[in-house]
Amino acid sequence: GAVVSQHPSWVICKSGTSVKIECRSLDFQATTMFWYRQFPKQSLMLMATSNEGSKATYEQGVEKDKFLINHASLTLSTLTVTSAHPEDSSFYICSARLYDQPQHFGDGTRLSIL
Amino acid sequence: QKEVEQDPGPLSVPEGAIVSLNCTYSNSAFQYFMWYRQYSRKGPELLMYTYSSGNKEDGRFTAQVDKSSKYISLFIRDSQPSDSATYLCAMSVDGNNRLAFGKGNQVVVIP
Numbered sequence: 220g221a222v223v224s225q226h227p228s229w230v231i232c233k234s235g236t237s238v239k240i241e242c243r244s245l246d247f248q249a250t251t252m253f254w255y256r257q258f259p260k261q262s263l264m265l266m267a268t269s270n271e272g273s274k275a276t277y278e279q280g281v282e283k284d285k286f287l288i289n290h291a292s293l294t295l296s297t298l299t300v301t302s303a304h305p306e307d308s309s310f311y312i313c314s315a316r317l318y319d320q321p322q323h324f325g326d327g328t329r330l331s332i333l
Numbered sequence: 334q335k336e337v338e339q340d341p342g343p344l345s346v347p348e349g350a351i352v353s354l355n356c357t358y359s360n361s362a363f364q365y366f367m368w369y370r371q372y373s374r375k376g377p378e379l380l381m382y383t384y385s386s387g388n389k390e391d392g393r394f395t396a397q398v399d400k401s402s403k404y405i406s407l408f409i410r411d412s413q414p415s416d417s418a419t420y421l422c423a424m425s426v427d428g429n430n431r432l433a434f435g436k437g438n439q440v441v442v443i444p
Contacts, residue, residue, distance in 0.1 A: 225376070251430070260341065262421065262434040263377070312376050321367060322432065324376035 222246050223315050225325030233333055234305060240298045240328045242313030248293035249315035253322060254286070257310040269296055303332045336360050339422055339435025348444050352409040356422035356435045359403065363424040363433070366398050368407045371419045371437065380420075381407065412442045 222245040230238055242252060251270050255263040269275035269290035277283050285307075287299040296315075300307055308331050314322040339356045346352055354368075365384055369377035381396040383389045389396045397406040405424070409416055422435040 223376070253432075260437075262339075262436045263432075265431060268431070310374075314376075321379050321382045323379060324369075326376045327374070329374065 221320075221323040223249075223313065223323050223325040225313055225328055227328060228326060229329045229331075231331045231333065232303065235302055238300045238303055238330060240300075240311055240313070240330075242296045242298070242315065242325055244294045244315040244323075247315075247317050249296075250293065250318055251316050252290055252296040253314045253316075254288060254296075254298050255312045255314070257312060257327070259310075263312060266298075300330065303330070305332045308332045336433045337422065337424060337435045339438055341436045341438060343439040343441055345441045345443060346412055348412060348414060348442055350412050350442075352412050352416065352440055352442070353406065354408075354420050354422075354438050354440070355404060355406040356424075357402075357404050358424060358433070360424075360426070360433070361400075361403065362426045363403075364427075365425045366396070366405050367423040367432070368394075368396055369421040369423060371421060373418075377421055409440075412440075414442045414444050416440060417442045 224243045226241045254266045257263050266281045267275040267277045271290050271293050275288035290296040312327040314324045316322045337358045368381040371377045386398045386400045393410045395408040419437040419439045421437045423432040425432050
């Protein structure tokens with residue numbers, strides 16, 4: 220149980236384009252979803268927390284207009300990287316949890332901006 | 334000082350050996366402690382989840398928490414090559430809301 224699916228797993232796109240990443244909880248309803256960013260050999264850095272039906276709470280230093288998060292339902296959250304540039308290239312991982320249960324993570328999306 | 338300190342390794346052990354990993358932390362408000370395993374290019378997978386000080390065992394895995402020393406450990410018995418991965422400790426104040434992660438410790442089990 221507690222499966223989180225993230226799509227796509229890998230995306231390459233040109234500088235200036237926008238990229239949408241989906242995060243779905245497949246077998247449970249996620250009251251909260253989280254978005255992380257991970258650089259090589261570094262730990263996960265929390266970008267934002269979102270509760271279903273409400274606006275995301277962003278961590279300090281994360282641009283809201285750059286990283287748009289929509290948590291439209293109890294099983295789906297999306298992260299859109301707008302006008303992506305090479306410095307946005309990274310590994311983006313989502314997690315989901317039901318109330319105070321542990322977070323379960325997706326397999327991540329490797330984003331490469333050329 | 335970082336909230337969570339974890340030696341990134343890498344740590345190489347022969348198959349069958351005991352793997353010992355640990356993290357220290359500075360925030361005494363942390364109440365929930367987790368260990369995640371992350372294979373290359375994959376998301377973290379929850380291994381152990383503990384609340385109080387003491388030991389918790391699950392198969393070949395044992396998690397220890399010492400709140401007085403602000404120190405947590407993970408032991409893997411009878412290690413297998415499939416245990417080769419990066420192990421991340423994580424902790425939170427409020428029931429798993431905002432997690433503070435360690436850097437991760439890369440483990441290699443040599444057949």
